[in-house]
Amino acid sequence: MMQCKSGFKIIFLLIFLFGLGGINFLSVPLSYAQNSEKELFFVAQKAFEDGFYDVAIRYLNDLLKNYPRSDKKVEANLLLGQCYFLKNQYLVAYDIFQKLLEETEHKDVTLFWLGETYLKGADYTQAEKQYQELIEHFPTSLYTPQAYYSLGWVYFEQDHFDQAKKTFEELLQKFPSHELAEDVAFKLGETEYHLKQYEKTIELFKQFVANYPQSEKHAEAYFYIAESYYYLADTLTASTYYAKAAEIAYDSKLILMAKVSLGWSYLKLKKFDLAQKSFEEAKQYAEEKSILSDDVFLGQASLFAETQNHEGALSAYNELIEHFPHTQRLAEAYLGKANILYSLKRYPEAIATYQLIIDQFSQDPAKQDLVEKAYFGSAWSYLKNGDIDSCIKQFKFVQDKTENKTVKISALTQIGDAYQDVGQLEKSIEIYDQILKEFPDSPYTDYVQYRQGVALLKMNRTESATLSFQSLQANFPDSKYLKDIKYYLAVAYFKKEEWGAAKDQISVFIANLPADNLFLSEAYNILALSQMNLGDQDIPKNYQK
Numbered sequence: 001m002m003q004c005k006s007g008f009k010i011i012f013l014l015i016f017l018f019g020l021g022g023i024n025f026l027s028v029p030l031s032y033a034q035n036s037e038k039e040l041f042f043v044a045q046k047a048f049e050d051g052f053y054d055v056a057i058r059y060l061n062d063l064l065k066n067y068p069r070s071d072k073k074v075e076a077n078l079l080l081g082q083c084y085f086l087k088n089q090y091l092v093a094y095d096i097f098q099k100l101l102e103e104t105e106h107k108d109v110t111l112f113w114l115g116e117t118y119l120k121g122a123d124y125t126q127a128e129k130q131y132q133e134l135i136e137h138f139p140t141s142l143y144t145p146q147a148y149y150s151l152g153w154v155y156f157e158q159d160h161f162d163q164a165k166k167t168f169e170e171l172l173q174k175f176p177s178h179e180l181a182e183d184v185a186f187k188l189g190e191t192e193y194h195l196k197q198y199e200k201t202i203e204l205f206k207q208f209v210a211n212y213p214q215s216e217k218h219a220e221a222y223f224y225i226a227e228s229y230y231y232l233a234d235t236l237t238a239s240t241y242y243a244k245a246a247e248i249a250y251d252s253k254l255i256l257m258a259k260v261s262l263g264w265s266y267l268k269l270k271k272f273d274l275a276q277k278s279f280e281e282a283k284q285y286a287e288e289k290s291i292l293s294d295d296v297f298l299g300q301a302s303l304f305a306e307t308q309n310h311e312g313a314l315s316a317y318n319e320l321i322e323h324f325p326h327t328q329r330l331a332e333a334y335l336g337k338a339n340i341l342y343s344l345k346r347y348p349e350a351i352a353t354y355q356l357i358i359d360q361f362s363q364d365p366a367k368q369d370l371v372e373k374a375y376f377g378s379a380w381s382y383l384k385n386g387d388i389d390s391c392i393k394q395f396k397f398v399q400d401k402t403e404n405k406t407v408k409i410s411a412l413t414q415i416g417d418a419y420q421d422v423g424q425l426e427k428s429i430e431i432y433d434q435i436l437k438e439f440p441d442s443p444y445t446d447y448v449q450y451r452q453g454v455a456l457l458k459m460n461r462t463e464s465a466t467l468s469f470q471s472l473q474a475n476f477p478d479s480k481y482l483k484d485i486k487y488y489l490a491v492a493y494f495k496k497e498e499w500g501a502a503k504d505q506i507s508v509f510i511a512n513l514p515a516d517n518l519f520l521s522e523a524y525n526i527l528a529l530s531q532m533n534l535g536d537q538d539i540p541k542n543y544q545k
Contacts, residue, residue, distance in 0.1 A: 037067040041076060053083040074105045081113055090120050108134055108141040115150060119157075128154050145175045149184060156191065165191045182212050189224060198228035219249035223258055230265060239265040252289045256282060260295045267303055275303050294324040294333075301336055314340045331361045331370045338377055347385040354378035372398055372407055376414060388422050409435060409442045417451060425455045446476040450485060457488055457495075466492045483509065487519050494526050503530040 044059035060080045063070065070076065081096035097114040101107075115130030131151040135144055148171035155164035168188045172181060189204040205221040205228075215221075226241035239262055246258035263278035279300045286292045301316035317337040321330065338353035357374035361367040379394035392415055399411035416431035432452035436445065453468035469485045469492070476482075490505035506527045513520055 037063055037070045037072060040067075041070075041072045044076070045079060048079055048083060053087050056080075057083045074100065074103050078106060078109055078113065081117075085113065085117060085120075090117050093117050094121075108138040108143050111138075112143040112147055112150075115147065119150060119154060122157075124154050124158055145171060145178045145180055148174075149180050152184070152187060156187065156194075159194070161191050161194045165195070182215060182217075185211065186215075186217055186221070189221065193224050193228060196231070198232050201225070201228040216250075219245045219251070219254055219258075222248070223254060223261075226258070226261065226265075230261070230268075235265045235268045239269070252285075252291055256286055256289070256291060256293055257295070259285060260293065260299050263299045263303070267299070267306060272303065272307050275299075279303060292323060294320055294327040294329050297323070298329055298333065298336075301333070305336065305340060310340050310344050314344070331357055331364075331367045334360075335370050335373060335377070338374065338381075342377060342381055342384075345384070347381045350381040351378050351385065354381065372402065376411075379414065379418070383418050383421060388418065388424075391418050405439075406443065409439050409444050413444050413448055413451075416448070420451065420455050420458075425459050428455050429459075446472060446479040446481060449476075450479075450481040453485065454488060457492055460495070462492050462495050466496075487523060490523070490526050490530075494530060497533070499530045499533040502526060503534065506530065 040059055040063045044056045044063065047053075047055040047059065057080060060076050060083070063076050064073065064080075067073075077096055077100055081093045081100070084090075084096065085093040094114070094117045097110055097117060100110040101114070103110070111130045111134040115127045115134070118124075118127035118130060128151060131147040131154065134141065134147045135151070138144060141147075148167055152164045152167040152171065155161070155167060165188065168184050168191065171178075171184050172188075175181070185204070185208050189201055189208060192198075192201040192204055202225050205225045208215070208221050209218055222241045222245040226238045226245060229235070229238035229241060242258045242262040242265060246255050246262065249255045249258065259278060259282035263275050263282060266272070266275035266278055279296060282293075283296045283300070286296055297316050297320035301313045301320065304310070304313035304316060314337060317333050317340065320327070320333045321337070324330070324333075327333070334353055334357045338350050338357070341347075341350035341353060354374040354377045358371055358378070362371050364371075375394050375398045379391045382388075382394065383391040395411045395415045395418065399408050399415075402408050402411070412431060412435050416428045416435070419425070419428035419431065429452060432448050432455070435442070435448050436452070439445070442448075449468055449472045453465045453472065456462075456465035456468060466489065469489050472479060472485060473482060486505050486509035490502045490509060493499075493502035493505060506523050510520070510523050510527065513523070517523075
């Protein structure tokens with residue numbers, strides 16, 4: 001009893017002296033403080049519990065040196081390994097735990113900490129092996145629930161989300177009242193989110209909030225709920241949960257993410273004023289907290305682009321590129337910038353920016369979709385800049401390189417459109433015929449047939465154009481081009497002087513047509529002239545001579 005009190009006194013004194021600073025309490029002679037291996041272990045353990053790992057290491061090493069046959073040898077080594085582990089000296093910890101595998105005593109503890117060391121080193125295969133052995137051979141160990149949890153993390157870190165889900169569910173099933181239950185319930189929600197099971201994610205996180213009302217993770221749960229609603233296209237509900245997350249969160253980065261995501265939600269809802277307010281608040285908050293985010297600039301740029309504020313979008317993209325030269329969104333930013341330059345008719349600059357994307361990201365498999373878009377964008381920029389040969393060259397490069405059938409057809413289709421735009425109608429029709437022959441069931445078939453009909457009409461091959469449009473109507477009753485072909489059919493009938501058919505088609509086209517439609521004026525002229533030729537004196541007011 002006296003020895004224990006002596007130990008407490010020494011620990012108190014050492015912590016007190018350490019707190020004063022500048023005094024090395026390790027210089028206190030051990031012979032003064034301890035007179036048995038048990039007390040030495042006790043003091044080391046107390047120092048460990050208080051977070052003084054260097055102190056604990058000193059005492060543990062002395063214990064192992066002075067008492068090599070101590071019955072505390074395995075425990076002392078386990079504690080020593082944990083000290084090095086918590087000091088981030090994982091190789092030293094690994095050596096200690098690895099040697100302890102030779103011991104039969106506390107094998108479950110050894111397996112667990114060895115697994116943790118492997119996990120820290122991202123050696124997931126070995127970490128999994130240790131946890132599995134612990135679970136299999138020591139099912140009643142106090143470390144078994146933690147082993148399940150860490151095993152779930154092993155799978156989670158490798159994106160093996162189905163296995164992670166199974167492991168976390170097994171943990172909750174076998175140890176429903178364990179202190180890890182809250183963390184496991186949260187990880188299960190995250191797992192479902194990564195599996196893109198968004199409805200299940202919402203269900204689990206709502207349960208989490210209800211089951212753990214005192215949890216500090218409510219803000220994160222609300223954020224995941226919001227994200228899930230966003231991907232389920234329920235943007236309005238998503239916005240309410242983003243707002244909740246931003247309101248109650250303590251973590252600055254989470255608050256910023258919620259504010260930015262709220263801006264994206266309003267942008268999707270076309271509530272542009274609210275979107276702009278959210279992005280501005282996010283930017284101001286980021287500046288206050290010194291955590292500027294590329295997502296803020298990307299959100300602002302997308303908003304400006306959507307609202308036709310091209311100069312504002314260009315400025316936001318340039319800021320993103322300048323401030324975040326190594327961001328994962330860099331290719332996306334360059335593509336957005338190039339598209340804006342195209343919209344501003346600054347074609348040489350657009351071409352240069354598209355080419356930069358091609359040069360910088362062609363070797364990155366994750367960026368192939370953006371690279372293909374850059375090729376398409378550069379092709380149309382070349383066309384608008386008067387260089388049809390470079391335009392076709394870019395499209396053909398994508399067509400020859402890609403293994404994606406849809407992308408290949410898209411490239412061919414745009415070659416046909418490019419030829420049509422510069423008046424090379426025979427070439428465009430050849431390309432459209434090739435697509436319809438080689439890819440009759442492609443998602444572009446109705447569009448190709450529509451564009452082919454337009455080209456035929458431009459060449460005054462009226463009967464062929466009419467047949468093409470009629471075939472489109474018959475074969476694609478749900479095509480989004482049916483409205484437009486009413487106009488072109490009316491033109492075809494008008495050219496053939498079939499006034500009644502022309503009147504019928506153009507009347508359907510004009511019905512519910514917005515006032516800013518490019519064809520509206522010409523449509524009224526066709527209607528009026530058709531009616532005049534039919535002897536109908538009720539000429540539309542919009543008729544222009």
